[in-house]
Amino acid sequence: MASHGARGRSGGRPTLEEVAARAGVGRGTVSRVINGSPRVSDATRALVEAAVAELGYVPNTAARALAANRTDAIALVVPEPETRFFAEPYFSDMLRGVGAALSDTEMQLLLIFAGSDRERQRLAQYLAAHRVDGVLLVSVHADDPLPDMLSQLEIPAVISGPRSAAETLASVDSDNYGGARQAVEHLIGRGRRTIAHITGRLDVYGAQRRIDGYRDALRDAGHEVDELLIEPGDFSEEGGRRAMAALLERRPDLDAVFAASDVTAAGARQALREAGRRIPDDVALVGYDDSAIARHMDPPLTSVRQPIQEMGRAMIDLLLTEVADRRPAVSRGLERRQMVLATELVDRASS
Amino acid sequence: MASHGARGRSGGRPTLEEVAARAGVGRGTVSRVINGSPRVSDATRALVEAAVAELGYVPNTAARALAANRTDAIALVVPEPETRFFAEPYFSDMLRGVGAALSDTEMQLLLIFAGSDRERQRLAQYLAAHRVDGVLLVSVHADDPLPDMLSQLEIPAVISGPRSAAETLASVDSDNYGGARQAVEHLIGRGRRTIAHITGRLDVYGAQRRIDGYRDALRDAGHEVDELLIEPGDFSEEGGRRAMAALLERRPDLDAVFAASDVTAAGARQALREAGRRIPDDVALVGYDDSAIARHMDPPLTSVRQPIQEMGRAMIDLLLTEVADRRPAVSRGLERRQMVLATELVDRASS
DNA sequence: AGGTACTGTGGGAGCGCTCCCACAAGTGAT
DNA sequence: ATCACTTGTGGGAGCGCTCCCACAGTACCT
The missing domain is CATH 1.10.260.40 (lambda repressor-like DNA-binding domains)
Structure with a gap:
């Protein structure tokens, strides 16, 4: 034929x-x-x-790519194992936002996992071959070499959640500071007096900002900040449980907890329950992320919602601009492009 | 350096x-x-x-693609909205298997959703541009035009779950017939006498095969097949609930149910509970898929496990062979390539 | 009349590969 | 010595585009 x-x-x-x-x-x-x-x-x-x-x-895409020296493709790089990706609604929401923003475009989206060393290796090769015009980076830890590799290769990139206040890459983030303030102010407004905070991983910039928000909200309301009420967690359920137990031992009189993530809050809830404290009667609980966990918790968890889909859109907007300009924003000497999106408190029965 | x-x-x-x-x-x-x-x-x-x-x-991939007329990429096409994709562990398992099989290859995997008409449109364009060397098709309904489009374009494709016994595309499937037999034989072995079956969507070939397996297992054990014990479902929870209610009305004496999916079994469990039947004391329940639902059900659900990751691997093997041979297996006049993988019964407390 | 500026168009010159033919050099049978 | 292969190698001819220069045509000045 x-x-x-x-x-x-x-x-x-x-x-x-x-x-x-x-x-x-x-x-x-x-x-x-x-x-x-x-x-x-x-x-x-x-x-x-x-x-x-x-x-x-x-x-013919290949001919076009060869002649024009562009690929019309961008990658969403997830430096996590696939399991995490599927387990956390954060990623699927992000993907939705990105997909939606891309759907009026000729751009094609590639999903690349870089959880294992092997996958990292592949990714490096992939980027070296310039097989994408730009990269979206989500969930990057402070010491990840990926962002630097991207700058080196002069591949436009946008990161969700800057690594620090001095982030050189273009970035999109939710207002971690403001979100934390909302949570704490809400608890104060409910008449809580002794409000603890279980933090996220301390090497994550966003977690630091949430601590700052927690502190400032208390201060501005005329409360003093008791460092004994701040206990480090790691975003995990087990970490939340441990931290809560430690807090209860140290300050049995606490009447509210702001946890740095919903998963952490789930762990805290467990510890509270084991200690015989009722939620919200004895202790009010507020989480962060407004994930499915929050909605299905018993009692449903008050949580700080991040506009994740909108963040996805924003990342695409930033990235496409940089791609169109043909080089990373920072190397053009433009003002750094950092977007911060507002959060929203979702009030449920736990507070 | x-x-x-x-x-x-x-x-x-x-x-x-x-x-x-x-x-x-x-x-x-x-x-x-x-x-x-x-x-x-x-x-x-x-x-x-x-x-x-x-x-x-x-x-330079583009140059190579242009000169050699191949892309070194294949697509995993999911004709479902993203939400389904993330909700069902089936897909993530499949993706894992596919990813693993691909990791020793130069092939790149693209994940493409084709849930909405808009996305369909894009996909058609995409395929017409021959931007991938081959396609993996999962979760295809009987009347989907996608497979035909693929044949038309002479793009090698492998389908998971053939559309019928006469599937023209290369396919990989689990042994639906054997899996159903395992489930029913297990129930018979447990001394159950009146075993009902809630089917899947009847336009899905695999659902038909499960009905066949149910029938033959009963027959071979010397039971007669009572058509009143077969009630059509649709793989959904609500469908399972309805079907169970109908069965209970018709044959209140039944002492076991084989449901065509775990989700269906969850619906059935609800109806049983409402009718005051205890599981497994009054009625034994067996599901299909061995999904997370099965493990977390109360009581944990006995279920037929499909080797989904292995299916992913097998699909890649088939597809890569076809891609290497440069055209769909069927047009080479080779024997059709249909792989069927064995299932396994996972025995839990519900039976 | 000439000059200048634009708009719309055609087509040459690549982009960086793969494919394949040509050919030199070696090997062994006749 | 001739022929017939085989092995290893170089490089021409594209693959189907984009980019850009050239140029005809028109418009509006001097």
Whole structure:
């Protein structure tokens, strides 16, 4: 049938040249029409479009990539094992936002996991080959070499959750400081007096910002900040349980807890229950993320919602701008592009 | 270290030609080394490899794709909305298996959702542009036009779960018939006498096979098959609930139920509970999929496990063979390639 | 009349590969 | 010595685009 050896004149997919011949114009003109250049008369454009439709012409991506030195693809790099990716609603929401923002584009999204060393290796190779025009980085730890590799290769990148206040990459983040303030102010407003905080991993910038927000909210309300009420966690359930137990031992009189994540709050709840404290009667509990866990907890957990889908959109916006400008924002000496999106407190029965 | 400034003519990435110059050989020879051709002497190979390492050469994928007319990429097409994808462990397991099988390959995996019409449109465009060498199709309904489109475009494809016994595409499936038999034989072995079956969607081939397995297992054990004990479901929880209620009304004396999916079993459990039947004391319950639901049900659900990761691997094996052979298996007139993998009964407290 | 500026168009020159033919050199049978 | 292979190698000819220069045509000045 169709494809024997010599895929000659008319056998395979139509080429630009064939469309040009059909429309009775030159190759350049067809290219202009395909790429939406304004420098084509309406009559010619119509002619070309007809030919394209008749032949069912679809541009050859490889040829375009080779000639134009771009791939029309960006990667969403997840430096976590796949399991984490599927377990945490954060990622799927992010993917949704990114996908939505990309759907009006010709850009294609690649999902790349870099959890294992092996996968890291592959990714490095991949990036070195410049197989994507830009990279979206989510969930990056402070000491990850990935961002630097990206700068080195001059690949535009946007990070969700800057690594520090001095983040050099373009970044999108939710307002961790403000979110923490909301949580604490809410608890104060409910009449709680002794409010503890179980932090996230201390090497995560966002976790630090939440601590800052916690402190400032108390201070601004005229409470003093008792360092004994701050206990480090690590975003995990077990960490939350341990931290809560420690806090209860140290300050049995506490009447509220702000946990740095919903999962942490779940752990804390467990410890509270074991200690015979009722939620919210004895101790009010507020989490962070507004994940499915929060909605299904017993009692449902008051939590700080991050606009994750919107963050995904914002990342794409930033990235596409940089890609269009053909180099990372920082190397153009432009003002650093850091976006911070507002959070929202979702009030449920736990507080 | 490796990459300082003046690399070759223009300062960009090194090309084949530059590697050739550096190694003092011809372009063709370098290409041969890169692609692992045996027709290169060991001495020359060493020379070229050294040059590659020194220059940090990485092949240009676009150029290769253009010249060789292949993309070294395959797509995993999920004709479902993203939400389903993340909700069902089936997909993540599949992805794991596929990823693992692909990790020794140069092949790149693309994850493409085609849940909405819009996404469908994009996918069609994508396939028409031949941007992948092959396609993995999961969760395809009987009337989906996708498989035909693929054949039309002569894109190699492997489907998980054939659409019928006469599936033309290469396919991988678990042994639905055998799995159902295992479930029913298990119930018979436990001394159950009146075993009902809540089916899956009847337009899904696998669901039909499970009904066949149910029937034959009963027959072979000397039981007669009572059609009143077979109630159609649709794989959903609500469907399971409804079906169970209908069965209880019709045959209040039943003492076991084989449900076509864990989710269905969850619905059935609800109906049983409402009717005051205890599990497994009054009615034994067996599901299908061995999903997280099964493990977390109360009581934990006996279920038929499908080797989903292995299925992913098998799909890749089939697909890569077809891709290497450059056209769909069926058009080569080869024996159809249908793989069927064994299932395993996971015995828990519900039976 | 000539000059200048634009708009629309055609087509050459690559982009960096793979494929394949040509050919030199070696090997062994006749 | 001739022929017939085999092995290893070089490099031409594309693959189907984009980029950009050249140039015809038109418009509006001097």
